[in-house]
Amino acid sequence: MVLSAAGQHLLRVSRPGAWGQHLLRVSRPGAWGQHLLSGIGSVSTTAKGFQEKEIREKLQAFPGGSIDLVKQESGIAVLTVNNPARMNAFSGSMMVELEERVSQLEEWTEGKGLIVQGAAGTFCSGSDLNAVRAISNPQDGMKMCMFMQNVLTRLLRLPLLSVALVEGSALGGGAELTTACDFRLMVPGGMIRFVHKHMGLVPGWGGAARLVRIVGSQNALKMLGGALKVDPEMGLQIGLADGVLEGSLDGSGANALLEAEQWLGCYTTGPASVIRAIKKVVVSGRELPLEVALRTERDVFGTVWGGPANLQALASKAKHK
Numbered sequence: 457m458v459l460s461a462a463g464q465h466l467l468r469v470s471r472p473g474a475w476g477q478h479l480l481r482v483s484r485p486g487a488w489g490q491h492l493l494s495g496i497g498s499v500s501t502t503a504k505g506f507q508e509k510e511i512r513e514k515l516q517a518f519p520g521g522s523i524d525l526v527k528q529e530s531g532i533a534v535l536t537v538n539n540p541a542r543m544n545a546f547s548g549s550m551m552v553e554l555e556e557r558v559s560q561l562e563e564w565t566e567g568k569g570l571i572v573q574g575a576a577g578t579f580c581s582g583s584d585l586n587a588v589r590a591i592s593n594p595q596d597g598m599k600m601c602m603f604m605q606n607v608l609t610r611l612l613r614l615p616l617l618s619v620a621l622v623e624g625s626a627l628g629g630g631a632e633l634t635t636a637c638d639f640r641l642m643v644p645g646g647m648i649r650f651v652h653k654h655m656g657l658v659p660g661w662g663g664a665a666r667l668v669r670i671v672g673s674q675n676a677l678k679m680l681g682g683a684l685k686v687d688p689e690m691g692l693q694i695g696l697a698d699g700v701l702e703g704s705l706d707g708s709g710a711n712a713l714l715e716a717e718q719w720l721g722c723y724t725t726g727p728a729s730v731i732r733a734i735k736k737v738v739v740s741g742r743e744l745p746l747e748v749a750l751r752t753e754r755d756v757f758g759t760v761w762g763g764p765a766n767l768q769a770l771a772s773k774a775k776h777k
């Protein structure tokens with residue numbers, strides 16, 4: 457649903473108000489909230505000009521690297537962008553794998569948190585330029601963009617508190633990936649940089665829309681217009697980074713990951729049902745018109761009220777000093 461709406465908007469750029477009209481034309485106020493709550497389904501195959509099967513096949517023609525997922529007992533999963541020979545650039549097959557990993561996370565009912573990291577001490581250098589060169593015509597570029605926009609929207613909407621662990625560089629599409637997480641933790645020496653302007657582009661994976669919501673339009677304009685190198689200090693200053701870690705002791709990235717797990721653990725302690733409900737009400741508050749968000753909040757409230765965690769807290773006569 458979201459992809460087809462966004463896709464229609466992308467295909468009808470001559471009518472700038474199309475997306476806004478879509479927001480106003482939600483006929484059943486609860487429908488969108490329900491849609492967010494139940495998780496977004498697979499990419500639409502009926503959207504005009506967008507065929508999921510076709511784009512998946514096209515992307516698979518550019519193999520290399522992997523997207524690795526480890527779901528841990530703690531309820532925190534670790535997703536690793538793994539293509540170190542190309543500074544963790546996204547090959548076509550990695551884009552397809554990312555979609556598959558997001559689907560697995562959508563099914564993971566015990567999950568509470570997610571850390572997205574890059575392999576071998578660097579985050580991600582965006583799209584694989586070899587693939588980009590091969591699909592540099594507007595039609596293919598648009599299809600890849602719609603595919604990634606949909607995947608990253610689903611990533612951000614997972615009922616998990618997510619963190620991008622930025623060690624080394626997050627460039628281009630890599631910078632966009634960091635904005636598809638709820639939080640960003642940076643390691644000294646790390647950098648987030650939207651290099652799109654230097655590529656004659658703007659972000660297309662939803663990174664600009666998300667960036668504006670994170671740092672405001674002034675800072676987003678500066679970051680995109682200047683292709684600014686955002687280091688941890690600047691990241692904290694403009695609200696892009698939520699914390700700075702000490703980082704690797706041995707260059708393996710293990711220490712940064714442990715630190716990130718500890719940081720995230722402060723927010724994911726507790727029953728999965730409650731943590732997931734927290735994320736759902738925040739996503740609806742962040743994305744939906746107020747009336748719909750309020751309705752969604754009521755629905756989510758109904759899932760935890762009188763639930764095991766609620767009854768246990770009542771029985772223990774908890775005090776919150």
Ligand SMILES: CC[C@H](C(=O)O)C(=O)SCCNC(=O)CCNC(=O)[C@H](O)C(C)(C)COP(=O)(O)OP(=O)(O)OC[C@H]1O[C@@H](n2cnc3c(N)ncnc32)[C@H](O)[C@@H]1OP(=O)(O)O
Pocket residue numbers: 541542543545581582583584585586588625627628629630632651652655657659660661
């Ligand atoms: C902009 C929009 C678009 C999207 O949103 O889809 C993109 O993301 S396009 C990609 C944007 N990213 C770049 O343009 C990165 C270009 N690369 C660099 O700036 C540097 O390689 C850097 C800073 C990542 C690392 O520099 P360093 O000196 O530390 O290492 P090397 O340059 O020697 O890189 C090692 C090795 O990795 C290859 N590499 C790096 N990034 C990419 C990439 N995005 N695609 C393909 N290959 C990449 C680089 O070519 C080197 O390979 P080698 O075979 O040794 O030449």
